[in-house]
Amino acid sequence: MPESLFSKPSTIVITCPKAVPPILAEEVRSLGFEVTSQALASVETRGSLQDAERLNLWSRTANRVLYLLDEFVVRDADELYRRVVGFAWEEVIAADQYLTVTSTVVHPSIRDARFANVKCKDAIVDRIRKHCGTRPDSGPERRGVVVHLYWKDDLGRLYLDTSGEPLSKRGYRKIPFKAPLMETIAAAVILSTDWSGADHFINPMCGSGTFAIEAALLGLGRAPGLLRSRYGFMHLMGFDSSQWQELRREARTAARKALSGRIIATDISSEAITAARKNATTAGVDHLIEFSTTDYAQTPVPEGTGVVVLNPEYGQRLGDIRKLETVYKGIGDFFKQRCTGYRGYVFTGNLDLAKKVGLQARRRIPFYNSSIECRLLEYDLYSGSRRSD
Numbered sequence: 001m002p003e004s005l006f007s008k009p010s011t012i013v014i015t016c017p018k019a020v021p022p023i024l025a026e027e028v029r030s031l032g033f034e035v036t037s038q039a040l041a042s043v044e045t046r047g048s049l050q051d052a053e054r055l056n057l058w059s060r061t062a063n064r065v066l067y068l069l070d071e072f073v074v075r076d077a078d079e080l081y082r083r084v085v086g087f088a089w090e091e092v093i094a095a096d097q098y099l100t101v102t103s104t105v106v107h108p109s110i111r112d113a114r115f116a117n118v119k120c121k122d123a124i125v126d127r128i129r130k131h132c133g134t135r136p137d138s139g140p141e142r143r144g145v146v147v148h149l150y151w152k153d154d155l156g157r158l159y160l161d162t163s164g165e166p167l168s169k170r171g172y173r174k175i176p177f178k179a180p181l182m183e184t185i186a187a188a189v190i191l192s193t194d195w196s197g198a199d200h201f202i203n204p205m206c207g208s209g210t211f212a213i214e215a216a217l218l219g220l221g222r223a224p225g226l227l228r229s230r231y232g233f234m235h236l237m238g239f240d241s242s243q244w245q246e247l248r249r250e251a252r253t254a255a256r257k258a259l260s261g262r263i264i265a266t267d268i269s270s271e272a273i274t275a276a277r278k279n280a281t282t283a284g285v286d287h288l289i290e291f292s293t294t295d296y297a298q299t300p301v302p303e304g305t306g307v308v309v310l311n312p313e314y315g316q317r318l319g320d321i322r323k324l325e326t327v328y329k330g331i332g333d334f335f336k337q338r339c340t341g342y343r344g345y346v347f348t349g350n351l352d353l354a355k356k357v358g359l360q361a362r363r364r365i366p367f368y369n370s371s372i373e374c375r376l377l378e379y380d381l382y383s384g385s386r387r388s389d
């Protein structure tokens with residue numbers, strides 16, 4: 001009987017949105033793993049599939065947890081088939097499973113990554129059919145085992161995508177409102193503010209409520225993965241369901257029941273507030289968030305300290321930009337007049353508009369929202385905050 005991958009250490013690559021690796025690396029270290037390297041949109045560590053389960057359950061900023069199965073030299077598609085068919089898939093994937101193959105391919109002989117995908121999938125199912133008499137069904141849905149092929153120049157790597165669906169899909173955002181931020185980016189933003197739940201979290205322009213919900217989960221120390229019931233690793237041979245239930249039980253026990261700070265989320269659109277409330281209910285944190293429909297400038301800001309986070313629209317057309325200039329200028333006034341004692345944050349993809357806030361940013365933290373380069377601007381809002389020129 002070969003050593004189960006659930007206890008066998010290998011390289012684990014954890015992917016995340018671009019620019020987030022330093023934040024993910026901190027998370028991975030705080031979960032007790034050593035970070036062996038960081039790239040533009042990933043962090044590497046070592047561990048078994050059981051460790052991958054823990055990373056899936058706890059990471060707030062990871063998109064996928066990939067467990068390295070095999071690594072080889074590969075020069076063309078026929079060699080890819082031979083390498084993949086040579087791996088003992090019958091020890092990892094049952095013949096009655098559902099299989100999805102995804103890939104990242106950068107190779108001169110491959111013009112269409114789908115071709116490499118099909119070669120890889122054919123090799124896996126041919127190998128299983130040869131050993132078991134039948135083969136897994138396959139398709140794009142990520143509802144069973146997910147194998148990821150990475151092929152760059154002459155290096156081929158085969159990973160198990162232990163997440164299946166990306167972890168940004170927490171399962172609570174049933175109703176997205178306009179331009180919702182990815183849950184993993186929202187969590188990375190909150191981690192960048194160092195907010196811990198001890199004081200207030202204010203989120204005007206909350207849209208579908210992503211910041212407020214992620215803040216509630218983080219403040220409670222609740223594992224974001226508790227919200228999901230399905231992961232790629234559950235479909236692998238050797239998966240121990242009772243061990244996974246134990247990990248979940250420990251996570252539930254570790255979570256706090258209440259927060260000392262208040263979470264306040266507002267939006268000018270009542271439709272957004274209805275969606276955000278429903279999403280918070282699905283996430284099980286609606287009782288912790290005070291929602292109301294109002295202009296951002298009228299958002300209640302309690303006495304004390306905390307963070308105020310706004311994610312205004314960035315604007316595509318000139319007419320929109322003109323209107324948004326007034327909004328961004330108003331955010332500066334709101335910060336100065338209403339948020340003294342807080343740290344203010346604006347998350348935006350338009351740096352020209354950001355200048356209209358008119359306050360001196362203490363930090364400008366880079367982010368990417370899909371392909372749009374963004375900044376999280378931090379303002380220290382003590383009384384008499386300095387205006388920028």
Ligand SMILES: C[S@@+](CC[C@H](N)C(=O)[O-])C[C@H]1O[C@@H](n2cnc3c(N)ncnc32)[C@H](O)[C@@H]1O
Nearest residue numbers: 180181205206207208210267268269295296311
């Ligand atoms: C980019 S979206 C925020 C998305 C949000 N971060 C999420 O993840 O769903 C901007 C939000 O600002 C709201 N908004 C626009 N103008 C506003 C105003 N003057 N006062 C309050 N909210 C406003 C819009 O209704 C929209 O929901």
